[in-house]
Amino acid sequence: MKHNPRQVVFNALYEIILKDAYAEVARDRALGKISLTPQDQKFVSELIYGIVRRQRTLDALIDQFASKPASQQPPKLRLILLIGLYQLRYLTQVPDSAAVDTSVELAKSNGLGKLSGVINGLLRNYSRQQATTADPLKLPEDPIQRIGILHSFPDWIVKLWWEEYGEETAPLLAQWFNHPPNIDLRINPLQTTQETVEKALNEVNIEYSRLPLPNGLRLPSGVGNIQQLPGFTQGWWTVQDYSAQLVSYLLNPQAGETIIDACAAPGGKSTHIAELMGDQGIIYSSDRASSRLKKVTQNAQRLKLNSIQTCVGDVRNLSQFKNSSDRVLVDAPCSGLGTLHRRTDLRWRQTPENLLQLAQLQQEILTEAATWVKPNGILVYATCTINPLENEDVIQAFLANHPQWQIIPPAGNFPVPSLTSLSNFLKILPTEHNSDGFFMVKLKL
């Protein structure tokens, strides 16, 4: 039976927007049930993720073009308008007439046949205006709301960027976080070489570029099933963003040392640390989520690494680690505001209240993990957020209460020379480095 890709999108959006399902889970579930061509799968993913991202902008268009605002539309009608408007506004490969006609068809096949005239009229009206004006979307005067509506973010996130990074950077960040994510690979030098991986990718016609650090490659988004790329089962590489790769370089682990990765699951950084140590030494990978910790073991096995031992527990209760370690990494649970491009629904799920709770948890985790470091040892704190409350403020409070600790610059072999002169925080802004937003700082006892 041939499936209609737009109906698959409608079904997934129904789960995500009306039933609060996670976007990735709903997409996987929708695609898992049926068989579509790779091209249709790509189209379905683009529509689901794009519409989840651009919801605020698309709702603003419904508010503007319909007789009733989006929030008062019948829910299924709103979904069909989102699907139609998204194609008209953002997809150049779909002719306007096809976007309109398929939306009318969707209405008919989902019990909304009586409303097909409304859908047809609204979408045609938008399409006509788009052809004759630079942008039919009307924006308010308030600069925060303007960015929020144009680029589809809640006002509180735009305000945070505006206050922290300024009025020029805030809209750039908003634009950046709407791009589909790249896929960065970290090559495992204990199993292969960069040249071998490049040759294998060339053989299956997958484009790549080299990252400005050792053993790193960047693939474009949409390369398909990661596990089917050459070298996955052989443990040749791990998917890890450029910024996340920098964290283990900052820790700079040495062969033979004892390291604790305090919040380790699913093991992206633990396995990198093991590779940098030539698998010589011991890495305790702890995490409070036992199910996620199993992934650390699976990843270590796939990468053929033996120096990692997992340990389930909340950092705040693991007193056996006191004074035991040469280096400790705290890759803290955080709001993920540096990865909004990867998790398409995160912007709608995260809240300012949750950020406050996370900052408290981060403070407690850092304070406890600091007791695990031996005299003269190293502690690295990292997050994938660019929110100062979870970063600079946590570190300032920690230093105020622990004057024996001090911030130190990265070692000379840190792969981004322009950052090595810094004796302060390393903040990776996506708009400057074209990678996930990250914060990391190295502390010495």
Ligand SMILES: C[S@@+](CC[C@H](N)C(=O)[O-])C[C@H]1O[C@@H](n2cnc3c(N)ncnc32)[C@H](O)[C@@H]1O
């Ligand atoms: C950012 S993720 C870690 C990612 C991991 N370091 C990697 O590179 O793959 C944060 C982790 O902290 C764990 N976590 C949250 N609160 C914790 C706590 N109180 N004690 C221990 N682990 C905790 C979560 O289960 C989550 O796996």
